[in-house]
Amino acid sequence: xxxxxxxxxxxxxxxxxxxxxxxxxxxxxxxxxxxxxxxxxxxxxxxxxxxxxxxxxxxxxxxxxxxxxxxxxxxxxxxxxxxxxxxxxxxxxxxxxxxxxxxxxxxxxxxxxxxxxxxxxxxxxxxxxxxxxxxxxxxxxxxxxxxxxxxxxxxxxxxxxxxxxxxxxxxxxxxxxxxxxxxxxxxxxxxxxxxxxxxxxxxxxxxxxxxxxxxxxxxxxxxxxxxxxxxxxxxxxxxxxxxxxxxxxxxxxxxxxxxxxxxxxxxxxxxxxxxxxxxxxxxxxxxxxxxxxxxxxxxxxxxxxxxxxxxxxxxxxxxxxxxxxxxxxxxxxxxxxxxxxxxxxxxxxxxxxxxxxxxxxxxxxxxxxxxxxxxxxxxxxxx
Numbered sequence: 001x002x003x004x005x006x007x008x009x010x011x012x013x014x015x016x017x018x019x020x021x022x023x024x025x026x027x028x029x030x031x032x033x034x035x036x037x038x039x040x041x042x043x044x045x046x047x048x049x050x051x052x053x054x055x056x057x058x059x060x061x062x063x064x065x066x067x068x069x070x071x072x073x074x075x076x077x078x079x080x081x082x083x084x085x086x087x088x089x090x091x092x093x094x095x096x097x098x099x100x101x102x103x104x105x106x107x108x109x110x111x112x113x114x115x116x117x118x119x120x121x122x123x124x125x126x127x128x129x130x131x132x133x134x135x136x137x138x139x140x141x142x143x144x145x146x147x148x149x150x151x152x153x154x155x156x157x158x159x160x161x162x163x164x165x166x167x168x169x170x171x172x173x174x175x176x177x178x179x180x181x182x183x184x185x186x187x188x189x190x191x192x193x194x195x196x197x198x199x200x201x202x203x204x205x206x207x208x209x210x211x212x213x214x215x216x217x218x219x220x221x222x223x224x225x226x227x228x229x230x231x232x233x234x235x236x237x238x239x240x241x242x243x244x245x246x247x248x249x250x251x252x253x254x255x256x257x258x259x260x261x262x263x264x265x266x267x268x269x270x271x272x273x274x275x276x277x278x279x280x281x282x283x284x285x286x287x288x289x290x291x292x293x294x295x296x297x298x299x300x301x302x303x304x305x306x307x308x309x310x311x312x313x314x315x316x317x318x319x320x321x322x323x324x325x326x327x328x329x330x331x332x333x334x335x336x337x338x339x340x341x342x343x344x345x346x347x348x349x350x351x352x353x354x355x356x357x358x359x360x361x362x363x364x365x366x367x368x369x370x371x372x373x374x375x376x377x378x379x380x381x382x383x
Contacts, residue, residue, distance in 0.1 A: 049112025056108035067246035074250020079204030091118035119160035138167035181229035201352030
């Protein structure tokens with residue numbers, strides 16, 4: 001699409017977020033769900049497939065465009081973006097990038113419209129950031145695969161129509177080798193989903209355990225090459241990490257706006273608290289780090305699109321921006337004082353919501369390992 005078309009999409013997303021979602025944040029928090037009409041509005045705007053290929057009904061945005069939309073999504077409760085995030089991100093991208101033509105035609109158009117919800121089933125109790133502990137198995141039986149295992153913290157699992165499941169298809173391999181990926185529809189016998197997880201924050205974004213008991217799928221459910229599933233996961237996770245970084249920029253902008261508005265009007269001793277230089281200092285630090293994060297995400301996205309850096313840069317952006325938004329939400333509560341500790345204050349909710357960003361899609365510690373190891377490999381250090 002040309003720049004003007006994208007600008008119109010971005011502006012429409014901004015309007016939807018600020019006029020339709022922001023006013024209903026407390027409702028989403030209290031009811032732990034996204035209202036049906038908001039889901040319908042998102043689907044009508046094409047948000048369930050904005051990052052999927054145009055030939056399958058998506059908008060086909062570039063990474064540079066993706067992060068601009070994420071800046072807007074991040075301005076409100078993360079649950080709104082989470083509703084359609086797995087379709088565009090880690091689930092949909094595996095099929096779009098590595099699936100067969102048949103798999104693409106079967107699933108992508110319906111993912112793009114929101115008719116289907118896709119979910120990415122990689123994480124397990126003993127296999128989060130490191131695949132070495134992955135216990136789910138896939139055994140070939142004639143013209144079928146038999147999958148056994150369980151997955152944990154799976155986003156959108158309670159409402160998913162299909163899972164992209166990662167399983168060890170070669171028990172003799174270790175680490176990331178010997179892992180394959182499969183499309184598993186949730187109606188398949190043997191697939192079950194546990195109760196919704198009770199989380200610290202991000203109400204309305206549902207996660208749950210997934211159980212796979214002798215689940216039989218046809219041979220053509222295999223996505224891409226057998227035993228190469230984990231490399232696919234890393235590819236889409238890299239894109240997802242940059243998207244998360246952009247969401248954090250959006251959230252940091254929101255809590256800064258809330259804090260500036262509060263400091264300009266709340267009074268102590270008859271004067272706005274914004275008159276106090278230490279309050280101004282908190283706002284200044286939030287603003288400086290926000291600008292740094294936004295510039296970093298835009299630069300890394302441009303390098304991702306050019307193919308120049310699709311690993312170290314996204315990890316650096318996720319590391320910096322997820323840590324940055326943690327500091328921003330903490331400072332926002334501080335600016336609000338006692339009011340910031342009440343559940344009625346948006347900054348209190350964002351303080352809890354932000355904590356997850358440093359954990360999922362690769363912890364901050366894992367990002368440091370990726371960055372440091374990648375830089376040393378580029379320098380020619382032997383393993």
